[in-house]
Amino acid sequence: IKIAVPKEHAPGEKRVALDPSVCARFAKMGLEVLLEKEAGSAAQFSDSAYADARIVNDAKSLFGEADIVVKVAPPSADEVKKMREGAVLLGFFHAHKNVDMVKALQAKKITAFAMELVPRISRAQSMDALSSQAAIGGYKAAIMGADLACRFFPMLTTAAGTIRPSKVIVIGAGVAGLQAIATARRLGAMVEAYDVRSATKEQVESLGAKFLDLGVSAEGEGGYARELTAEEKQQQQDALAKYIGQADVLITTAAIPGRDAPKLIPQSMVDGMKPGAVIIDLAAEGGGNCELTQPGKTITHGHVVIHGPLNVPSQVALHASEMYAKNLLNFLTPVIKEGALALDWEDEVIAKSCLTHEGQIKHEATRSLIE
Ligand code: NAD
Numbered sequence: 001i002k003i004a005v006p007k008e009h010a011p012g013e014k015r016v017a018l019d020p021s022v023c024a025r026f027a028k029m030g031l032e033v034l035l036e037k038e039a040g041s042a043a044q045f046s047d048s049a050y051a052d053a054r055i056v057n058d059a060k061s062l063f064g065e066a067d068i069v070v071k072v073a074p075p076s077a078d079e080v081k082k083m084r085e086g087a088v089l090l091g092f093f094h095a096h097k098n099v100d101m102v103k104a105l106q107a108k109k110i111t112a113f114a115m116e117l118v119p120r121i122s123r124a125q126s127m128d129a130l131s132s133q134a135a136i137g138g139y140k141a142a143i144m145g146a147d148l149a150c151r152f153f154p155m156l157t158t159a160a161g162t163i164r165p166s167k168v169i170v171i172g173a174g175v176a177g178l179q180a181i182a183t184a185r186r187l188g189a190m191v192e193a194y195d196v197r198s199a200t201k202e203q204v205e206s207l208g209a210k211f212l213d214l215g216v217s218a219e220g221e222g223g224y225a226r227e228l229t230a231e232e233k234q235q236q237q238d239a240l241a242k243y244i245g246q247a248d249v250l251i252t253t254a255a256i257p258g259r260d261a262p263k264l265i266p267q268s269m270v271d272g273m274k275p276g277a278v279i280i281d282l283a284a285e286g287g288g289n290c291e292l293t294q295p296g297k298t299i300t301h302g303h304v305v306i307h308g309p310l311n312v313p314s315q316v317a318l319h320a321s322e323m324y325a326k327n328l329l330n331f332l333t334p335v336i337k338e339g340a341l342a343l344d345w346e347d348e349v350i351a352k353s354c355l356t357h358e359g360q361i362k363h364e365a366t367r368s369l370i371e
Helices: 020-028 059-065 077-082 099-107 122-127 129-148 175-186 200-206 230-244 267-271 282-286 312-335 348-353 364-370
Strands: 002-005 032-036 053-056 068-070 088-091 111-114 156-158 161-163 167-171 190-194 249-252 278-281 298-301 304-307 354-357
Touching (some): 020 032, 020 312, 032 059, 053 059, 059 077, 077 099, 088 312, 099 354, 099 364, 111 348, 122 312, 129 278, 129 312, 167 230, 175 249, 190 230, 249 282, 278 282, 348 354
Parallel strands (some): 002 068, 032 053, 068 088, 088 111, 167 190, 249 278, 278 304
Antiparallel strands (some): 111 354, 298 304
């Protein structure tokens, strides 16, 4: 089996699908690894570090030779066209935003596995790229908050007086939010957090943060949150406003699967924030949790800085690539048997993460969008 690692071309994407150590693991399993020249260089992996790979100079022959292509960002329709008919492709796809790409996958009869569709069951935790990358986003959000703030995070007792610790509030205590809490705590901030899923209270408290009980809970399917009703949303905002007014840094990570990010922070709430307060809107990719967020930009509204970063994991490209590569290795290891690909369609992980196969769209939500 030939497995190919192309260079990523999405704007700002520094990650690479395989790092040298996972490349070595695939080679040990008997696969031939083809690496496009300099595919790992933005993540600080030189071509020479990939001792077990064959370096290929041009993308066309790389895609054309591969039985399996592994990517990070969604492929362009052009990349799909370069692939062999019937080949396997793994990566993030965000199919609802990339209809032309899905049609290209169908036309080329590509078997596409979307890492964002891997079911979040215990057995698949080691393949869960949404989690590995969200954890990086959460860590970095706390660092960004500390960087943009005009205040220290920790309490400092110095000859020049005592500095009170910053108050960091985290909204949405999923994978990213919990890592943001842990990082802000390590930097010495006082942290408060809120989530609509009441199960997060214990997780927040175990990290040494205070859980804000706003009296609204909305557990959805599969451990996710559901969308709030208009009435619940109002209740949440009324209760939240008084806490937000005390925050030095607000980190928002709230998301509902398959929807735009819920707007939780209206302009009036921003107007009530402290001078010099910072909002890190990690939900910017889905439009943002704050009404004023401009995805990809840092703006100032009154005396409040609002930062809406995109593709945060790419900013920690080396470790993000290593973790993502492990997720891919854990996904592919059980399906490679005696040097051949053996896809077990009875396996929930395989069936649910498949986007397209033999010209069909296997993922129901994408199918209803396109057909
Ligand atoms: P996510 O990125 O979809 O959402 C982030 C957080 O925002 C969630 O915690 C959600 O409850 C919260 N949220 C949504 N609407 C909100 C609102 N209006 N106000 C406040 N918070 C709001 O979620 P995620 O971080 O990817 O994962 C969330 C869940 O999935 C967790 O229960 C997690 O434990 C579970 N999970 C399970 C596995 C597994 O078992 N393999 C792996 C990863 C995650």
